Amino acid sequence: MVDRPDPLWDPALPGDDELVRLEALLGRYRHVPAEGQAWALPPTSRAPRWRRPALAMAAVLVACAVGIAAWLPWRLQWSEHHDWAVETDAPALPRTLRVGQTLATSAGETATVQVARIGRMQVLPGTRVRLVDTRAGHHRLELLDGRVRARIWAPPGHFGIAAGDAETVDLGCAFEMQRNLQGEGDIRVLSGWVMHRVQGQETLVPAGSHLRFDASRSGIPLAETASVAFAAQVEQLDLAMAKGERVTGVEAQVAERATDDDRFTVLTLLTRYPALASGPLYPRLAAMFGETVPDPVHRQAWQQGSVHAMNRWWEQVPRPPKAWWLNWRDALG
Amino acid sequence: MKPALAPQDIARQVQDARRGSQAAYAWLYRSFAPLVHAIHLGAVARARVDDLTQETFVLAFARLDQLREPERFGPWIAMIARRMRPAATVETVAIGDCADPPWGGVGPESMAQAGEALQAIRALPLAYRETLILRLVEGLSGAEIAALTGLTPQSVRVNLHRGMGRLREALGIAQRQEENNDGG
Numbered sequence: 001m002v003d004r005p006d007p008l009w010d011p012a013l014p015g016d017d018e019l020v021r022l023e024a025l026l027g028r029y030r031h032v033p034a035e036g037q038a039w040a041l042p043p044t045s046r047a048p049r050w051r052r053p054a055l056a057m058a059a060v061l062v063a064c065a066v067g068i069a070a071w072l073p074w075r076l077q078w079s080e081h082h083d084w085a086v087e088t089d090a091p092a093l094p095r096t097l098r099v100g101q102t103l104a105t106s107a108g109e110t111a112t113v114q115v116a117r118i119g120r121m122q123v124l125p126g127t128r129v130r131l132v133d134t135r136a137g138h139h140r141l142e143l144l145d146g147r148v149r150a151r152i153w154a155p156p157g158h159f160g161i162a163a164g165d166a167e168t169v170d171l172g173c174a175f176e177m178q179r180n181l182q183g184e185g186d187i188r189v190l191s192g193w194v195m196h197r198v199q200g201q202e203t204l205v206p207a208g209s210h211l212r213f214d215a216s217r218s219g220i221p222l223a224e225t226a227s228v229a230f231a232a233q234v235e236q237l238d239l240a241m242a243k244g245e246r247v248t249g250v251e252a253q254v255a256e257r258a259t260d261d262d263r264f265t266v267l268t269l270l271t272r273y274p275a276l277a278s279g280p281l282y283p284r285l286a287a288m289f290g291e292t293v294p295d296p297v298h299r300q301a302w303q304q305g306s307v308h309a310m311n312r313w314w315e316q317v318p319r320p321p322k323a324w325w326l327n328w329r330d331a332l333g
Numbered sequence: 334m335k336p337a338l339a340p341q342d343i344a345r346q347v348q349d350a351r352r353g354s355q356a357a358y359a360w361l362y363r364s365f366a367p368l369v370h371a372i373h374l375g376a377v378a379r380a381r382v383d384d385l386t387q388e389t390f391v392l393a394f395a396r397l398d399q400l401r402e403p404e405r406f407g408p409w410i411a412m413i414a415r416r417m418r419p420a421a422t423v424e425t426v427a428i429g430d431c432a433d434p435p436w437g438g439v440g441p442e443s444m445a446q447a448g449e450a451l452q453a454i455r456a457l458p459l460a461y462r463e464t465l466i467l468r469l470v471e472g473l474s475g476a477e478i479a480a481l482t483g484l485t486p487q488s489v490r491v492n493l494h495r496g497m498g499r500l501r502e503a504l505g506i507a508q509r510q511e512e513n514n515d516g517g
Contacts, residue, residue, distance in 0.1 A: 009475035025447040031370035313389045
């Protein structure tokens with residue numbers, strides 16, 4: 001195919017009279033470029049392309065921060081003596097729990113109690129719990145007997161379980177607790193920290209540890225990985241020291257059997273009984289904190305019960321109890 | 334016939350303009366002002382065309398980072414120009430009513446004929462209108478129109494010929510030519 005000359009396509013070609021006339025008429029409207037036009041436009045008046053995702057991310061973070069700032073106070077707020085909700089399939093169990101009321105599950109029955117807005121507690125079969133008090137910042141139950149599992153996300157001290165003269169205070173965590181009618185029981189901490197308090201004695205229990213207690217005292221927290229023999233020797237040493245008896249042979253065995261996982265157990269022993277620092281447990285614990293050559297001044301101060309000396313190692317414990325917000329997963333439970 | 338703009342040249346100038354190059358801004362303005370001018374001339378009174386053309390470039394240059402395909406600067410700025418004045422409100426102010434005369438030194442008959450031709454073009458569908466103004470007012474070739482607008486050369490050729498046919502009908506040119514032929 002041969003292209004015919006097309007003056008409409010190519011203005012350089014001669015067109016018919018009417019085309020030429022229209023070009024002449026309309027060509028007078030032609031755009032005349034402005035001379036000396038300066039485009040002093042700020043090319044960066046908009047955020048550079050690379051910065052836009054960062055700005056969008058910042059906006060999302062600000063929105064999240066605002067949301068959390070509004071959500072957290074709401075989560076922690078609770079009217080005094082407002083009933084707790086109870087979820088259960090057992091028809092005989094109540095659907096709410098008021099202050100002073102006892103929730104008792106029989107064998108085969110379970111219930112989940114909403115701990116105000118700060119968490120949930122599962123009440124296992126054969127358990128009796130009584131709601132003692134509830135208000136913003138202070139929620140207390142009594143475990144009369146049986147087993148409960150609690151998952152709480154709140155500042156330390158907001159939730160606690162009384163058991164006789166003892167009290168187990170949540171420091172922002174998930175834990176399981178059981179108690180029999182004689183007041184004996186144990187606590188297993190799944191995340192965060194728990195403090196067991198009885199007759200003025202306070203014992204911290206970190207995640208991955210368990211603690212045995214009875215009506216008058218609490219034991220020494222043990223790692224879940226601790227051997228039965230090690231646990232027995234720690235208990236023997238604890239009971240002996242409580243009576244003011246030194247059992248140097250057991251001290252040596254505990255120091256020898258202790259692994260790095262048992263650091264918190266040894267730290268608690270030495271804190272509860274500072275006099276043990278004169279024996280083999282002190283150098284063993286020093287080695288666990290990376291001090292291969294024990295500091296005699298520090299050791300002497302520890303033996304004398306110096307809080308300052310003890311804090312030097314306590315402050316090296318990862319994720320201290322007051323950092324409760326780091327266990328944010330408990331808020332999802 | 335002048336060579337049409339190459340896409341790679343357009344893209345390079347857009348990239349340079351994004352980096353603040355005055356020369357690139359000037360190149361883009363010089364190259365695409367006829368397109369923007371034609372769009373506004375087809376829609377509003379001539380007195381406002383130059384201002385709108387200027388405003389279109391100011392807006393486009395301020396938004397240059399939003400242009401994803403730099404080589405398609407033409408279709409992009411054409412869209413900006415069209416949105417500055419919705420087609421539904423095309424102004425019908427007669428050329429002779431404008432504060433500024435369309436040009437100086439010509440007689441009233443020629444002015445009237447030019448106004449009549451422009452009004453006839455403005456009455457055409459958008460595709461024909463803009464293509465014909467680019468050809469008859471701005472004096473661009475089909476290839477240059479295709480390069481500026483992003484249309485295919487085939488589409489431009491079709492728009493030119495169909496638009497021209499519609500324009501001739503509107504102006505009675507076909508009838509006059511037939512009468513002339515009969516008389517000859």
